[in-house]
Amino acid sequence: xxxxxxxxxxxxxxxxxxxxAWMRANLFNSPVSTILTFLSVWLLLMAIPAxxxxxxxxxxxxxxxGQECRQVQxxxxxxxxxxxxxxxxxxxxxxxxxxxMLAVIILIALLILSTWRKLWNLWLIPIWVLGMASVGVLMWxxxxxxxxxxxxxxxxxPVTLILATFGIALAFPLGVLLALGRRSEMPAIKVICVTYxxxxxxxxxxxxLFMASVMLPLFLPEGMTIDKLLRALIAIVMFAAAYVAxxxxxxxxxxxxGQYEGADSLGLTxxxxxxxxxxxxxxxxxxxxxxxxxxxxxxxxxxxxxIGIFDLTLAAKAALSDPxxxxxxxEVYVFISAIYFVFCYSMSKYSQALEKRLAKGHER
Amino acid sequence: xxxxLIQMRNVNKWYGKFHVxxxxxxxxxxxxxxxxxxxxxxxxxxxxxxxxxxxxxxEGQIIIDGTELTSxxxxxxxxxxxxxxxxxxxxxxxxxTVLENLTLGPIWVLxxxxxxxEETAMKYLERVRIPDQAHKYPGQxxxxxxxxxxxxxxxxxxxxxxxxxxxTSALDPEMVKEVLDVMVELAEQSGMTMLCVTHEMxxxxxxxxxxxxxxxxxxxxxxxxxxxxxNPQNERTRLFLSQILH
Numbered sequence: 105x106x107x108x109x110x111x112x113x114x115x116x117x118x119x120x121x122x123x124x125a126w127m128r129a130n131l132f133n134s135p136v137s138t139i140l141t142f143l144s145v146w147l148l149l150m151a152i153p154a155x156x157x158x159x160x161x162x163x164x165x166x167x168x169x170g171q172e173c174r175q176v177q178x179x180x181x182x183x184x185x186x187x188x189x190x191x192x193x194x195x196x197x198x199x200x201x202x203x204x205m206l207a208v209i210i211l212i213a214l215l216i217l218s219t220w221r222k223l224w225n226l227w228l229i230p231i232w233v234l235g236m237a238s239v240g241v242l243m244w245x246x247x248x249x250x251x252x253x254x255x256x257x258x259x260x261x262p263v264t265l266i267l268a269t270f271g272i273a274l275a276f277p278l279g280v281l282l283a284l285g286r287r288s289e290m291p292a293i294k295v296i297c298v299t300y301x302x303x304x305x306x307x308x309x310x311x312x313l314f315m316a317s318v319m320l321p322l323f324l325p326e327g328m329t330i331d332k333l334l335r336a337l338i339a340i341v342m343f344a345a346a347y348v349a350x351x352x353x354x355x356x357x358x359x360x361x362g363q364y365e366g367a368d369s370l371g372l373t374x375x376x377x378x379x380x381x382x383x384x385x386x387x388x389x390x391x392x393x394x395x396x397x398x399x400x401x402x403x404x405x406x407x408x409x410x411i412g413i414f415d416l417t418l419a420a421k422a423a424l425s426d427p428x429x430x431x432x433x434x435e436v437y438v439f440i441s442a443i444y445f446v447f448c449y450s451m452s453k454y455s456q457a458l459e460k461r462l463a464k465g466h467e468r
Numbered sequence: 469x470x471x472x473l474i475q476m477r478n479v480n481k482w483y484g485k486f487h488v489x490x491x492x493x494x495x496x497x498x499x500x501x502x503x504x505x506x507x508x509x510x511x512x513x514x515x516x517x518x519x520x521x522x523x524x525x526x527e528g529q530i531i532i533d534g535t536e537l538t539s540x541x542x543x544x545x546x547x548x549x550x551x552x553x554x555x556x557x558x559x560x561x562x563x564x565t566v567l568e569n570l571t572l573g574p575i576w577v578l579x580x581x582x583x584x585x586e587e588t589a590m591k592y593l594e595r596v597r598i599p600d601q602a603h604k605y606p607g608q609x610x611x612x613x614x615x616x617x618x619x620x621x622x623x624x625x626x627x628x629x630x631x632x633x634x635x636t637s638a639l640d641p642e643m644v645k646e647v648l649d650v651m652v653e654l655a656e657q658s659g660m661t662m663l664c665v666t667h668e669m670x671x672x673x674x675x676x677x678x679x680x681x682x683x684x685x686x687x688x689x690x691x692x693x694x695x696x697x698x699n700p701q702n703e704r705t706r707l708f709l710s711q712i713l714h
Contacts (some may be wrong), residue, residue: 362558363559363561365553365559366559368548369520369551369552369553369555370572370573370621371548371577372572372573372577373545376576376577380576385561388563
């Protein structure tokens, strides 16, 4: 009796194991799914070999000039090899390009350090200030025997990274303050914050960038100028802060009233209550959407090309304008897309890992 | 009674049009232990929540230890330092360990050095009989243990007054006793001034100096427990007691 019961119980288990059973269960479990499976396989068969052919087999990895490259069918990676310094660092003085390189490494290190949970406290502030200051010194120079390089000559990856990292570092605290302001009991502060958030969220980033670059100088007193890169950064920070504020507000609303009352009953002041009790819990909840904002912010920095800032995208365009190497737009855009992808994908992966770790944690 | 620790004078409060507290006069002397009971919606929780201004009263005066509760946030914070509160749903901070929950107030509000705050915290954890849970997070504890941590958290602030807002109503029945035992011990050993909203009449008989019955925002009757339970004067009190004492 018991043996037959066991055999019955085991049969389905053996059926679901193995690749054939898996395929039957997942790829061919219905007519629609079978058709979709074949369609996907056909698409992959069409696309992958062709891409592989173009990107590797027929591609030219070394060439003296564009003429040589045009004789082959595939990609001209030689163009990237030739122009990578221009794409990555723009028109920064050639012999000094170790400086933007080092700045890029520092910025990436800052981002990686910030993912380390042990550092999620006030230590992050001096680390970021120090990191940002050293990036400034490296890029501008003029001290410690470094020659001065004005920022109209900066370009490429460091500009993109500076806009993105400085943007994130400034938009985040500003956004948190706006979110707190929006929930403030003081009507004046609340009205200001709500108006700001709704106004900014109602306009596209491009219009803010235009305003920062074209209109802002008109309002400044004569003789006073704000650097173009700084103006773009301000526009990006103002824009992202409004979105950060809305996400953080969601987190604040998810904190039960009892937490506020518990903090109040101990006699904590408003700022102590927010810093020690409410924000640590609220920010944990909103990490995934916050990272989402940072990812789109990273990509949105490419919009600064329209006000003529020499970021990665514009550097790619500049590389294309060399008459000796014309017509390799696909290669160069694949190259910079890959750079954007590496950054955005790492952020996305990190956010997923973090979400999992926090879900497993001790918090209810 | 001019030097009563808590003085409520003609206190009125409305939620919109709903008159939740009506002309409350209440004096509580140092060391007095008061149990407040009444049907749900009678305003008993609101009354004690007014004492540390988690709720604002709209009329009348509340004076705690010589300081009047007004909208002046400095006064409110000063009073909250001296008034501990234990909530129905514990309101522990889930992102901090038990020990961090206990030392947060002393370190940030009373500015006590961390080592000293931890020492005091361990002393109170021993008093509520869970010193071995100090490094766990609240979510890892049972309801009864969490409520005992919450009591210890309030005691760590060395308050003059302890408020209990239905401390056992959210607990599973088998955990009610462990919390009540701690509260009885606190009442008998420390001489703490306590105001407790509860339906635990056994607790009221055992520790209260005075039992207050509230209904529809008014204090209907107050007396020492012997008289209150043995010989209730008001019809509504008698009805309420007959409903909860089977």
